[in-house]
Amino acid sequence: MKTNRLKQFALIAFMALGLTACSDDDNNNAQPDNTIAGIASRTTNLSSLVAALNRAELTGVLSGSGNFTVFAPTNDAFAAFLSANGFADVNAVPVPVLRNLLLNHVIGTEIASSAIPPAVYVSTLSPINSTTGAPTISMFVQKIGTTVTINGGASNGGTTVATADIDASNGVIHVVNNVIAIPTVVNHVVANPQFDTLQAVVTSGATGAFGDQSAVLAALNGLTAAAPATVFAPDNAAFTAATTGTGFAVGATPAQVSRVLQYHVTVAGNVRSNQLTNNQSIPMITNPVQNTTVILGSGTVDIRDTANNLARVNQADVQCSNGVIHGVNRVLQPQL
The missing domain is CATH 2.30.180.10 (FAS1 domain)
Incomplete structure (x- = not known):
């Protein structure tokens, strides 16, 4: 009887070790989150963008299905924006303002830098008001050589692409060096x-x-x-x-x-x-x-x-x- 109990104990221990090993293997083989939100969360220089997306409750949009183009401002770009507008940090920006501003950096289709013509207007996801079906803000994208400029560049509230074509499972990220203001006439x-x-x-x-x-x-x-x-x-x-x-x-x-x-x-x-x-x-x-x-x-x-x-x-x-x-x-x- 004692021998049988020892055998049963050994078998249980062996199975437990096996299950632990399988669990470890599963964790090691887990695929990384290669959505736009997932890539941004692993990119040190985009941590302010990630914080802003979380505050505006837009992380789910950019971690879901679809094809998006995101012009992603760097931490330095966010710091300059916050300082210029008198905000202590991202959490000080009113959520509706932050949400519309971030959506002004997102296009509802995937556009690689190689597909950008010399000059084109595209529609962002930022609506002009809260009315259902409201028109969304336009973005003017210009490419001269390999330089891509948005809305005329930083001096006009726009920006220039610093790093292009970071591929994601649900679109593409172009890192930019300025927060893109919502353009006026x-x-x-x-x-x-x-x-x-x-x-x-x-x-x-x-x-x-x-x-x-x-x-x-x-x-x-x-x-x-x-x-x-x-x-x-x-x-x-x-x-x-x-x-x-x-x-x-x-x-x-x-x-x-x-x-x-x-x-x-x-x-x-x-x-x-x-x-x-x-x-x-x-x-x-x-x-x-x-x-x-x-x-x-x-x-x-x-x-x-x-x-x-x-x-x-x-x-x-x-x-x-x-x-x-x-x-x-x-x-x-x-x-x-």
């Missing part, structure tokens, strides 16, 4: 080189070629999420045509230039292209108010001015925090 005008002339006109000083347009700039800077505007933004070629040769704005006085600029901003709020209707009359912020007219074609949107000219919308729905921009190929002509 003015930010998006500055970011896109196709609006360089518009920027030059709006920022023209008293001694500039277009006279002092500071009042127009102040009006654009004064737009808010609660009181947004829609801007029809002429590209560089459009301004060249209007201000040279037989262009209607040749020789315009500063006051007339102001009226031309005002004639590209509607008081109707944040009007996206799918909200425009054929023959819709849109009041602009000229004083007195002058209207433009929407002309819808088969897949086209044109804006008719007071001189019966048509400006084609060639870049629709650039969504900003305080309004939306529609790029057009002609400077709209008001009654001067």
Whole structure:
């Protein structure tokens, strides 16, 4: 009997050791979390991002299924953001503010750096308000050589990619050296080189070629999420045509230039292209108010001015925090 008990004890001990060994093997063979959230949690220089994701309750999104592109700010980038905005740490940032800011760094598709064209607008996951189905903020991505710049770079509230193409099971991470601010109308005008002339006109000083347009700039800077505007933004070629040769704005006085600029901003709020209707009359912020007219074609949107000219919308729905921009190929002509 004693011998049998010893055999039974030895057998139990052996089985216990075997189970322990199997458990250890299972732990050793466990696959690492290669989701975006998992990789970030193992990257020392992204610990502030991880803390921010946890506070904003977004870790689950970036550790789940899907295909995302995340522009991930470094710890130094977060430290600079917190200092500039008077926050002691990530926990001091209000959760709604932090959540929208972080979502402004996320795109709902996977985009490798090699797939980025010279210039493109993409939609982030950051909504403009809490309304169900609200439009999301646009991001302007530009690539020159191997350098990828977001929203015009750090000086314009954007950033530059420092380390590209960290592959994850649910997307890709591009490490960036600045926290990306949610862009305003003015930010998006500055970011896109196709609006360089518009920027030059709006920022023209008293001694500039277009006279002092500071009042127009102040009006654009004064737009808010609660009181947004829609801007029809002429590209560089459009301004060249209007201000040279037989262009209607040749020789315009500063006051007339102001009226031309005002004639590209509607008081109707944040009007996206799918909200425009054929023959819709849109009041602009000229004083007195002058209207433009929407002309819808088969897949086209044109804006008719007071001189019966048509400006084609060639870049629709650039969504900003305080309004939306529609790029057009002609400077709209008001009654001067």
